[in-house]
Amino acid sequence: MGYGRMGRMVEHVALQRGHSIVGIKSDRSEPPDVWLQKFGPADVVIEFTSPDSAFDNIAACFRAGIPVVSGTTGWQKRLSEAEALCRAHQGAMIASSNFSLGVHLFFELNRWLARRMIKFPEYRPVILESHHTGKKDMPSGTAVQLAQDLIQISGQKGWQLNSAEQEDLLSVFSSRVPGEVGRHQVIWTSQVDRLEIRHHAFSREGFALGAVMAAEFLAGRQGMYSMRDVLGFTEDSSE
Ligand SMILES: NC(=O)c1ccc[n+]([C@@H]2O[C@H](COP(=O)([O-])OP(=O)(O)OC[C@H]3O[C@@H](n4cnc5c(N)ncnc54)[C@H](OP(=O)(O)O)[C@@H]3O)[C@@H](O)[C@H]2O)c1
Structure with a gap:
């Protein structure tokens, strides 16, 4: 979802890593629920749009039962609402302000x-x-x-x-x-x-790579995860 600077870079990295892209949402006027019904099952959606669109896009993914990786920033006031929806729909989500x-x-x-x-x-x-x-x-x-x-x-x-x-x-x-x-x-x-x-x-490629790695991690899972889960970081506060 979103075919701007990041969407294009995600496409490039995903193809490079051997994935198939079944749809690209480039038209903001098309409701996300309608767009999601246009193609066959997808393992995961990667969302890089704009602060005013992200929540609706994510909610539509939960309703459609598709795990969603969201990199859009500036919508985080609604994060707890999205987390509640994720639980209600037994969905899967990783949202991060930075995937590098x-x-x-x-x-x-x-x-x-x-x-x-x-x-x-x-x-x-x-x-x-x-x-x-x-x-x-x-x-x-x-x-x-x-x-x-x-x-x-x-x-x-x-x-x-x-x-x-x-x-x-x-x-x-x-x-x-x-x-x-x-x-x-x-x-x-x-x-x-x-x-x-x-x-x-230096470039957007690091963000796109992290988002695609998050998508690879999230496909087939249920629940809310973070990039710390994807990267396998465990914090030791005594360190
Ligand atoms: N998490 C990370 O690692 C990371 C890294 C870089 C950027 N970001 C964030 O990711 C977001 C996108 O960045 P960007 O540089 O790719 O911005 P961008 O070049 O402006 O691209 C965003 C694209 O999404 C489109 N869009 C907006 N709402 C949409 C909707 N509902 N359906 C379909 N398309 C929609 C926009 O179309 P219009 O032009 O019509 O609005 C635009 O083409 C920003 O919030 C940015 O801060 C995050």
């Missing part, structure tokens, strides 16, 4: 570092993210995930966008730059030094 393997390693590093830095209040964290000018949501879903993980560990009250006004909120700075595929940084600064971790995506 490198970013999931980055999420692990962010949590690992935060658990250590929290003991040193002289260091304050900020998140920076930069994407291409066609991106519809701000901050990125990946930056929101990094912020939520930091907030959970640091106990800050929430985050603020492009502002450092409130001391008790984590600052997330977003910029939109022509041609930038995706860059994220977490920076801890004290009076005397700074420590930073960063991830920079």
Whole structure:
């Protein structure tokens, strides 16, 4: 579902990995339930559309009994609703704001570092993210995930966008730059030094590969999974 920048890359990677594509939903005006009835059974749907379309597309997949991998960002306020629908229909779903393997390693590093830095209040964290000018949501879903993980560990009250006004909120700075595929940084600064971790995506292929790997994992399963399940990461907080 969705035949934009990501949809085309998913098509390329899926074919490269020997899969068949039974349908492509490129017309947003066609209701997803109608579109899903047009072809024979599919093992899985991969959805990269837009924030206003994702929930309806995902719900239609549950009704049709087809597992769904969704990479669309900016609709996560409705995630718990989607999870409830998934349970009600005994469906299967993996939704992730970022399917790149490198970013999931980055999420692990962010949590690992935060658990250590929290003991040193002289260091304050900020998140920076930069994407291409066609991106519809701000901050990125990946930056929101990094912020939520930091907030959970640091106990800050929430985050603020492009502002450092409130001391008790984590600052997330977003910029939109022509041609930038995706860059994220977490920076801890004290009076005397700074420590930073960063991830920079060179192309969309890494996102598409992760989404196709998630689809391979999800086909034939039931329930809600994450990229951590797909990648086999288990967190050891004592590490
Ligand atoms: N999770 C990840 O790893 C990851 C990586 C990159 C991007 N993303 C996210 O994935 C989404 C898509 O990114 P993109 O770069 O591919 O955007 P894009 O180039 O704008 O492509 C999205 C396409 O989906 C179409 N669309 C929207 N609603 C639809 C519907 N109901 N049915 C069929 N097609 C529909 C759009 O058509 P219109 O032009 O008519 O709206 C557009 O052609 C964004 O939310 C982006 O933030 C996620």
